[in-house]
Amino acid sequence: MRRCFKFLQFALFNLHFTIERSDMDTIDKKILNIIQTKFPITQKPYEAIGENVGISENETIDRIANLKKEGIIRRIGATFDPKKLGFTSSLCAAKVPKEKVEEFVKVVNSYSGVTHNYEREHQYNIWFTFIAESMEEIEKSLKEISDKTGITDIRNLPTVRFFKIKVDFDMSN
């Protein structure tokens, strides 16, 4: 029964996905490619994007509004470098028994410095990122989370060496 439900969920997800994909045409994809990294910092950015892909300013704005409405674009704005602003960040992993996941996630997500939180298929099943003004603050928060939830297997995995960060994706193929 459970497996059947899982399959149904999967099938529905894929159906949903196909509909969304078919809505996005070549121009939308070109727009997404441009505005992920090269959003024009000029007086009339939407006009500039439109010129680049061969459509009017109005159509550009309409298309971007639609991509937002569809949920494909989460937001348009600045991504700051936490370090430059005097913040520090880390990746944290926790081993949480299935029946305690909901409560644990609720507590973890209540911290504004937690920006991403995923369940992953491993003994360490909950993975979240933490941004704060210092590593001490992150450690202190992890201790607090442990105290509140009774989950003691929480690992703080701050960056030892940095090799790459690049979060824009080529949409054109």
Next chain:
Amino acid sequence: MGKKAMTDIEKQVCKLVQGDMPLNPQPFKELADKIGISEDAFISKINEFLENGYIRRFGAALRHRKAGITANGMGVWIVPESERERVGNIMASFKEVSHCYERPSFEDWPYNLFTMIHGRTKEECFEVAKRISDAAGIKEYNILFSSQEFKKESMVYF
């Protein structure tokens, strides 16, 4: 350096662009008007922050699942200390890898290099990991796929 060294106006500019850009023909003017500075001054502040690296990127953040990049796999690798610099650089050179970091390992967590691998399917991610493994000569690895997204937000710094 840092947020504390910024002027009040600079902080206000940052506060406005950490959110979502207005969809009107002159979005920077709309934001500049809110804090009583000129459109040009606002634009040059953004450019200054891009140049000094305070702003890492200015643009659209996508919901990858909805944009068709459905599988997000965290590739984790066991790499001997002496190999990490070389291997990390090879891994970072793959376009399917968005993040590549070294992180601490523990007795019950032996992996020390992390690569976020993006693909349209899990199979695509496995295929990329296989290519990385061949290129780097690292055989001990795992891919942890996300089965649920509990939170994905941009940090509110200001």
